[in-house]
Amino acid sequence: MTENRYEQPITIHEAVENIHKRQYLLPGIQRHFTWDTERIERLFDSIMRDYPINTLMLWHITDPELKRNYQFYDFIRNFEENRSGGTRNEICSTTGQDDFDAVIDGQQRLTSLYIGLMGSYTAHKKNKSWSKSGNFIKRKLYLNLMKAADSNEDNLIYEFKFREPSDADEKLNDGDFWFPVGNIMAMAKPGEDNDKDDYADDHQLPKAARKMLARLYRVIREEHSIVCYRQNDQEPDKVLDIFTRTNSGGVPLSKSDLIMAIATSSWPELREKVETLTKDVWNDTGFSISNDFILKSFLVIYSPGSIRFKMKNFDQPQIKNLQEHWAELAEVTVHTFSFLKNQNFSNDSFRAKNAAIPLMYYFQETGLYQTCAKTTFSTKEPTAGITTDIIHWLTISFLKNIFSGQTDKLLRDLHDIIKQYGTNRHFPFSEIIREFRTTNKNYTVDDDFLDQILDYRYQRPGTEYVLRLLQGAINPELNYEQDHLHPKSVFGNKKELEATFTNNEDLKFAEDEANWNSIANLQLLEKISNIDKSNTPLAQWASNPSVSANLYIPEGTSLELKDFRAFIEARRSAIRRMIKEAVTQ
Incomplete structure (x- = not known):
């Protein structure tokens, strides 16, 4: 050569x-x-x-x-x-x-x-x-x-x-x-x-x-x-890399832009179909997805080999493969994001879009994409357990930044685990944890990590994920929001606190925002239930038979304000135990 x-x-x-x-x-x-x-x-x-x-x-x-x-x-x-x-x-x-x-x-x-x-x-x-x-x-x-x-x-x-x-x-x-x-x-x-x-x-x-x-x-x-300058090397991806570095045509192009151009050259209708799909997802769910996301989803779901953005992965036989599966891919995409919307995720709170790709593959592989967006999917057996496992996997993934950095190997490994263990009655959360335990994408939660996330505070980054982890599947027909179990208002009332806590150490503990405004005093509550709760003391509100949420409060723990310190310590321990159990199954 x-x-x-x-x-x-x-x-x-x-x-x-x-x-x-x-x-x-x-x-x-x-x-x-x-x-x-x-x-x-x-x-x-x-x-x-x-x-x-x-x-x-x-x-x-x-x-x-x-x-x-x-x-x-x-x-x-x-x-x-x-x-x-x-x-x-x-x-x-x-x-x-x-x-x-x-x-x-x-x-x-x-x-x-x-x-x-x-x-x-x-x-x-x-x-x-x-x-x-x-x-x-x-x-x-x-x-x-x-x-x-x-x-x-x-x-x-x-x-x-x-x-x-x-x-x-x-x-x-x-x-x-x-x-x-x-x-x-x-x-x-x-x-x-x-x-x-x-x-x-x-x-x-x-x-x-x-x-x-x-x-x-x-x-x-x-x-x-x-x-x-003549490039004689016949390796297409080397040329693609040269093009992205040297192209002087104006707006710089990413590899995914170039791959889309290559794909469109073999299937001219593709660009219009991609634009239609991105609009449908946005209009139906409020999630924004990119060309990059759609092309990567195709490779993960339908391509048996490499999922990198390489020209050989988008040659004419592959584009024919994409064309043949487009209708299903579009349907899987819309239904998956509808499921995420129903589970109270939003475009802003869904931290890594690539995390939706293994979920799309699971729904496509099991055929559940035809029902996953329905409100019944998360409220009736057996799908309630599937939904909870999915929520646990997603929230731990976000909390541990599993999808940060390069994700091609991660996506391929998740594909293989789902293919081997996933069924329409089982999402392989436990198998994912096990298979990734010895990798740099492990889901292990040590004591330092638990201390860190248990210190997250009301409506701060990451808090929503911890509360979603505790909540598991939610009823898509209801709205949920963060709130305090012991009402926030009481901790701003110095006279009431001094009257409640005769022990000075207990008083200082209750006044410390790190205690009353952190995970141990927070819960995702149904919006209607939360309105009813308002500033009602916890002991009074929790005694109402209509309160059905799992509050992770150990049996025998006092809900009276005067026992706030013991309540926080008991609830931190219960939450810590729940998270450890979730990722060591």
Whole structure:
């Protein structure tokens, strides 16, 4: 394999000919052409002024498998504006084709050169209807050879302009001579018939115009102004990495953006379907999901091998696989986020979106995605136990930041555990804990960790997760909120506290916010029940038969305010024991 290297510079004429002969093509990672006529005109002005054109980056394609499995596109020659942005590149079949170069950096510049020298630009008249053909004007690029060489207010010296072809072109008229720039491509070499000098003689061009025509010929036909770096390595992902680091097309692209472009090149409807799915999830559940999330979900659920964002994971057979499973993937996605919404998670409180992917796989693998969003899913056996295990797994994952950092291996391992142990009557929470015990993603909770989370305070980050861990499955038809068991109001009443606590140490304990405003005095309560509770003393409220929540208060523990210290200590111990049991099953 020839090493990657800079090639000998070539002329603009050679580059455009390479496009025309399909020696240069565009890979699926490239975006649509976006330059307008003014930007193209400015490019040609820069070329005439000998400003450098940035290096082109080429990927030399020799591998038959790449030619067969990846989509490549022709350059646009005749661009037409439309409501959707304009002419799109057409697919070019490369199966069995001779070796060629895929342009991975330089698309906008090369397309502009191709349009200016061999094509046209059809523009829409501003503020006119898009439905009438008369509101579109087909223009070609011209250079006014009679323009004086002094810069104007736009800092342009040469008057390049996209104009409608007319009989007045190529004639001296009112001090102007509009030369079709594309004609320079067919002019003969100096000294041969029909060269630039013959053209100047035939049109009786004055000296200044002859000089400008000669300059145009030189910068297009003679100057070796285009420098190319050729990547000969046939490994697609190396090229993808190079593209993300060097692309100069404007807004930087992530690998997932590029993968989406590749996938869309093989399945044009994909982008619209992804947009529809993200809107459906947002409208139905209030969760926002990204292209990255959707593509990763597909790999985890339906791809048997690697789940990394690599080009080979999105070749044409894989995109066909995605297309075949799209309807189910979309349904699983919507239902999973509906389940999370019903379980009182929100876009803000669901700390790591990737944590939804193993859950989606579990629902898809077991078929439970068809019922998981229903209100009955979390309130009736056997799904109540499944829901509680899911909540325990999610909340411990969030509390321990299991989904921080790189998650590909984590997602693949979770997939394998769910596939082996998950059933429609069992979510494998205990198996996940066991299998991850010796990894850096373990769910172990030591005493230091427990002390830390038990000190979380009312409505602070992490508190919701600890309370969700205690609550387990909730009734989706009810709203829940954090509140204090011993009412918060009593701890702001110094006189009442001094009257209640005769022991000074007990008084200081009750006054300390770290005790009355922390997990040991907090609970997720049904909103209606919480309204009823309000400032009611705990002992009185808990005696009501309608209070059904598991408060994790050991039997025999006094609920009277005067015994607050013993209550907090007993409840901390009970919560500590519950969490340890949950992650050591």
